[in-house]
Amino acid sequence: MTQRLAGKIALVTGSARGIGFAVATAFAREGAKVVIADLDGAGAAEAAAGIGPAAMPLSVDVADPASVAAMMERILAAHGRVDILVNNAGIGANTPFLETSLADWNRIIGVNLTGAFMVAQACAREMVRVGGGKIVNIGSLSGQRGGNGRAAYGAAKAGLELLTKVMAVELAQANINVNTIAPGAIETEIAKAMHDRATRAAYHRLIPMSRYGTPEEIADAAVFLCSDEAGYIHGHTLNVDGGFREAGLMFTRDPDTPAAT
Numbered sequence: 739m740t741q742r743l744a745g746k747i748a749l750v751t752g753s754a755r756g757i758g759f760a761v762a763t764a765f766a767r768e769g770a771k772v773v774i775a776d777l778d779g780a781g782a783a784e785a786a787a788g789i790g791p792a793a794m795p796l797s798v799d800v801a802d803p804a805s806v807a808a809m810m811e812r813i814l815a816a817h818g819r820v821d822i823l824v825n826n827a828g829i830g831a832n833t834p835f836l837e838t839s840l841a842d843w844n845r846i847i848g849v850n851l852t853g854a855f856m857v858a859q860a861c862a863r864e865m866v867r868v869g870g871g872k873i874v875n876i877g878s879l880s881g882q883r884g885g886n887g888r889a890a891y892g893a894a895k896a897g898l899e900l901l902t903k904v905m906a907v908e909l910a911q912a913n914i915n916v917n918t919i920a921p922g923a924i925e926t927e928i929a930k931a932m933h934d935r936a937t938r939a940a941y942h943r944l945i946p947m948s949r950y951g952t953p954e955e956i957a958d959a960a961v962f963l964c965s966d967e968a969g970y971i972h973g974h975t976l977n978v979d980g981g982f983r984e985a986g987l988m989f990t991r992d993p994d995t996p997a998a999t
């Protein structure tokens with residue numbers, strides 16, 4: 739099978755586990771060298787060991803400019819360039835708007851939006867230098883629809899989706915593709931923390947495909963967007979959500995119908 743990312747240097751933030759790990763694993767399978775950069779340094783080392791010699795672990799806090807600068811230095815020292823960035827590191831919370839503290843707000847915006855901005859800017863500067871690249875920002879359905887408890891998280895993800903569009907416009911001439919993947923409900927640790935039993939039941943009822951997605955299904959979309967096959971897809975948001983976003987207002991599912999999974 740052709741390796742669609744052969745020889746590419748790919749940075750995936752938040753890739754010690756979950757969606758990021760699945761993306762890094764798929765990128766390595768497609769021939770890329772991957773940097774597993776995560777706040778959880780031990781987890782990143784374990785994840786990289788699981789992927790094999792194509793993977794390099796790094797400890798980073800994407801919300802900290804000094805940490806981002808140190809990460810870039812290490813990547814450039816090891817590989818000399820970065821061709822692909824997946825801005826995946828993210829944290830969530832399920833806090834009602836009226837109870838969202840400024841500290842919660844700043845923390846969630848700091849990682850999900852400001853962190854993504856800082857990493858993207860640092861990588862894009864390198865991509866400009868080498869003549870091009872691919873950037874995928876991991877957004878969320880919560881950045882597109884008003885969800886309970888998602889004031890800070892939803893605002894951060896909506897901001898990231900708009901940042902994608904501005905970057906796409908400004909970086910097109912530098913041969914840098916920028917797109918968003920907006921996952922729906924994906925079975926990972928963040929979902930376990932944010933989705934209580936009622937939320938899970940509601941998702942099964944409201945997602946036309948009536949199941950959670952898998953991290954590998956997000957990874958498949960990321961491989962596609964970072965491959966040559968997606969060269970003219972630019973500034974786009976690709977929802978990978980089992981049809982949730984497009985379901986009609988009259989869409990109903992009998993709550994007594996057992997879920998598919």
Ligand SMILES: NC(=O)c1ccc[n+]([C@@H]2O[C@H](COP(=O)([O-])OP(=O)(O)OC[C@H]3O[C@@H](n4cnc5c(N)ncnc54)[C@H](O)[C@@H]3O)[C@@H](O)[C@H]2O)c1
Binds near residue numbers: 757800849853924
């Ligand atoms: N799982 C879902 O249902 C879902 C839905 C929509 C969007 N997303 C988004 O997908 C991305 C990945 O989510 P996941 O479900 O795999 O979550 P996860 O919690 O399983 O993994 C997130 C990873 O990011 C790392 N991380 C957190 N803060 C960091 C920081 N400051 N610097 C570096 N790394 C940091 C964590 O250590 C962890 O390894 C997130 O951006 C999330 O918002 C997830």
